[in-house]
Amino acid sequence: NxxxxxxxxxxxRRRGQEARLRCSxxxxxxxxxxxxQLPEEGLKFMVYLQKENIIDESGMxxxxxxxxxxxxxxxxxxxxxxxxxxxAAYFCASSTAPGPQYFGPGTRLLVL
Amino acid sequence: xxTVTQSQPEMSVQEAETVxxxxxxxxxxSDYYLFWYKQPxxxxxxxxxxxxxxxxQNATENRFSVNFQKAAKSFSLKISDSQxxxxxxYFCASxxxxxxxxxxxxxxxTKLSVKP
Numbered sequence: 001n002x003x004x005x006x007x008x009x010x011x012x013r014r015r016g017q018e019a020r021l022r023c024s025x026x027x028x029x030x031x032x033x034x035x036x037q038l039p040e041e042g043l044k045f046m047v048y049l050q051k052e053n054i055i056d057e058s059g060m061x062x063x064x065x066x067x068x069x070x071x072x073x074x075x076x077x078x079x080x081x082x083x084x085x086x087x088a089a090y091f092c093a094s095s096t097a098p099g100p101q102y103f104g105p106g107t108r109l110l111v112l
Numbered sequence: 113x114x115t116v117t118q119s120q121p122e123m124s125v126q127e128a129e130t131v132x133x134x135x136x137x138x139x140x141x142s143d144y145y146l147f148w149y150k151q152p153x154x155x156x157x158x159x160x161x162x163x164x165x166x167x168x169q170n171a172t173e174n175r176f177s178v179n180f181q182k183a184a185k186s187f188s189l190k191i192s193d194s195q196x197x198x199x200x201x202y203f204c205a206s207x208x209x210x211x212x213x214x215x216x217x218x219x220x221x222t223k224l225s226v227k228p
Contacts, residue, residue, distance in 0.1 A: 033215060042203055042218035043157070056215060091157060093216075100147065101216060103157035 002027065004094050004104035005074075012110045019079040019086070021107045025094030032075045033101055034067060037089040049075060082111045114139045114208050118219035125194045126227050132179075133189045133222050135204030141165075145207040146180070146187045147216065152200040160202070163187065191224075199226045 005024040013019050025032050030051055035043040045059040049069035060067065064082075069075040079086055089108050093101035115138045125131035137146070148160040163171045163180050170178050175195075179188045191198055201223050205216040 035216070042220045043216070045215035045217070048215055059215065089155060093157075100145075100159055100162055102159065103149075105154070105156050108155075 004029075004092055004102055006092050006104035006107050008107060009105060010108045010110070012112060013082050014112050015083055016081050019082050019109055019111075021077040021079075021090050021092075021109070022074040023077070023092030023094075023104060024074040025092075026102055029094035029096055029099075029102075031095045031097060032069050033093045033095075034075075034077050035091045035093065037091060037106075039088075043091060046077070079109075082109075084111045087111045114141075114144075114206055114217045116204055116206050116217050116219040118202075118204055118222050120222045121220075122223045122225070124225045124227060125191070125198075127194055127196060129194055130190060130192045131194055131224065133191075133202050133204075133224065135187045135189070135219060137185050137187060137204070137206050139185070139206065139208065141208060146178075147205045147207070148176070148178070148187075148189045149203045149205060149218075150198075150200045151203060151221070152197075157203075161189070194226050196226050196228060199224055 007022050032049045034046040037043045047060045047067045048056040064080045066078045089106045091106045092104045095101045117136045144165045146163045150158045150160050161171050161173045161176050175192045177190045201221045203221045204219040207214045
């Protein structure tokens with residue numbers, strides 16, 4: 001049973017470009033969570049999605065960030081017009097209902 | 113708001129010895145879940161152990177066990193017979209009860225070193 005998949009593992013963008021991060025949950029998991037980890041810090045919740053629905057986006061910055069989890073395909077975290085402060089590791093986790101969250105390997109975003 | 117505090121930024125243990133990592137949390141809820149995650153240098157987040165707040169019995173997973181003190185809101189992780197592969201960042205996390213799901217709230221982590 002494959003774990004949570006994230007791609008790309010590393011992403012380099014210049015200021016002002018767009019970043020798209022993809023997450024494929026574990027088989028049988030319909031709940032996806034996105035977290036951000038700044039250097040030397042713990043993970044901070046961003047958004048919680050189920051298929052085609054955003055359940056909780058209370059941790060998501062109001063501007064430039066969006067997330068989706070379509071009926072078919074992976075969940076996407078999209079960051080428009082990236083700035084240097086967006087440089088971080090972005091982790092996706094998935095779960096059943098109910099169940100513990102299992103994490104993907106993360107995407108390291110570097111904004112130049 | 114729920115908070116999770118890990119007061120030990122760094123800990124060190126001798127191989128084969130036992131070490132305890134501390135975690136305290138703050139919540140007004142009576143039911144919730146608590147977790148310990150391990151993050152090795154690969155940065156992968158690995159679930160180590162979990163505890164349901166309504167269960168009085170402390171969770172155990174092989175060499176890993178917890179000391180859950182609900183009244184004190186304390187949730188420490190004990191690693192017995194420490195191995196070199198245990199060296200990692202350890203994060204304590206809580207999950208507030210929003211139905212059966214909810215986002216995890218993490219502490220800032222404890223960096224564990226294991227000396228050969």
